Amino acid sequence: MKLYAPKYYKKFKCIADKCEHSCxxxxxxxxxxxxxxxxxxxxxxxxxxxxxxxxxxxxxxxxxxxxxxxxxxxxxxxxxxxxxxxxxxxxxxxxxHPRFYNFTKVAEVGLGMSCREAARIILSSPDYDVFEVLGDVAAEDEEMHFDGREERQRLYALLRAVNADYPTKLASIYRKYGISAGEDGEWLEKINALEYLDPGHREMFACYSAKKRPLGMDAFLERALAYFIYRHCTEANDEEDFSCRLGFCLFCERLLASLAATENAKTVTELAVLASIISEEIEYCEDNTEALK
Ligand code: SF4
Structure with a gap:
């Protein structure tokens, strides 16, 4: 089976002793x-x-x-x-670490954003929809009735539309997949009930609001959303499952936007720190991911 990776994948190298938040x-x-x-x-x-x-x-x-x-x-x-x-x-x-794999008709590898160096690379790479073959891996072909990879590429095409700004592209994604941002109060209850590695992050995430968005960070937020989609939607079993996973990705994007606005993040490095906190607390905890989905 062929192994694919986003083009930015090869830029990653663990920075070891220079890492400020070692795994x-x-x-x-x-x-x-x-x-x-x-x-x-x-x-x-x-x-x-x-x-x-x-x-x-x-x-x-x-x-x-x-x-x-x-x-x-x-x-x-x-x-x-x-x-x-x-x-x-x-x-x-x-x-x-920090790699993860998707197995569908092909195998794919990605970099997890809990690693700040990986997050910095992901948020700095505009070509998130370009993939290259890294080699072959020994894995069985999955018998699939739904191709999450194809649906993902259709979603990326919406995100890449050149004649629309990011808020317009986001609105068209919510509309196409029948997803609503929901009520802030309901999300805040869910956020409060999550398990945390660092209890201080519960308080930090309490800033969540679908209306909070930072200025001048749209390109980075788009790349973060593309990453969440790559990681969580690709292995969907059917359209309903794909929409449910996408709802989770859109929540993670809104949470990142809320944190960036609240913390006044101005640079890709500052946003990478916030993205890695979300990844560590939510993506790397199966129970939290399931609760939010
Ligand atoms: S968090 Fe990333 S850069 Fe830091 S030590 Fe771990 S793999 Fe290396």
Whole structure:
């Protein structure tokens, strides 16, 4: 099966010690069985440190240290597993982050916006609807009655219309898919009921209003919406499912617009920080994503 990626995908490289919000802090990383076996058979002196850092409670995972840091993150922000035994010994999650995959008639890979560097690249890339083949992957062809990829491209065509401004394009998308922005009060109740990694973000998200939009950020918000659509709509099972997923994406776009207006975000870097907070709190929590859908 061919593996496709948006054109901007290849621009990404983890910035490691230069990262201001490392994914090696705050997340408990589960270790896949293949990597666990590799760690057990390591002869290198760092092998014992790796084994001692693993908790076997539930799914094996690295036990977080002070400040919720990964035990293998050094004081300079570099990964001690890479430094001591090499990149080949990263477990599956660390090797893949921040990538995600869609499987339809083809395979697609994308970059998740919880990583601020990925978010900055996504928001800076106007060619979100241009894809290229990266290679082949071993995967079964999905038996599909509905092609979310084709529907997504039709949606992108609406977003790319050159003779309309962003608010007009958004309005035509809401109309075509029969979606309404709903009542602010109902969304605020849902926002309040979500689970949060950082409780301060509940308060931050309480600024939500469908009417709040920042000035001069339309191009970036369009790219953010295109990203949400790429990530969440492609694997839809049918038209109804596609509209439901799109409703979720449009909510995420409105929340980002509300945050940008409230926080007075002026640059792509400032918007990338807000997008990564939404991604971390909502997209990377299945329960939150389902509750909002
Ligand atoms: S958040 Fe992104 S740039 Fe930062 S350490 Fe993780 S993958 Fe690298």
């Amino acid at each position: 090696c802090i705050g997340w408990e990383i589960d270790i896949d069985s293949e990597s666990l076996e590799k760690y057990k058979s390591l002869k290198n002196s760092y092998g014992a440190d790796i084994i001692n850092s693993i908790s076997a409670e539930g799914t094996p995972h690295f036990r977080l240290c002070h400040g919720d840091r990964c035990p293998h993150l050094d004081e300079k922000g570099l990964c001690k597993i890479i430094l001591n035994v090499g990149e080949d010994y990263l477990c599956h999650i660390c090797r893949e």
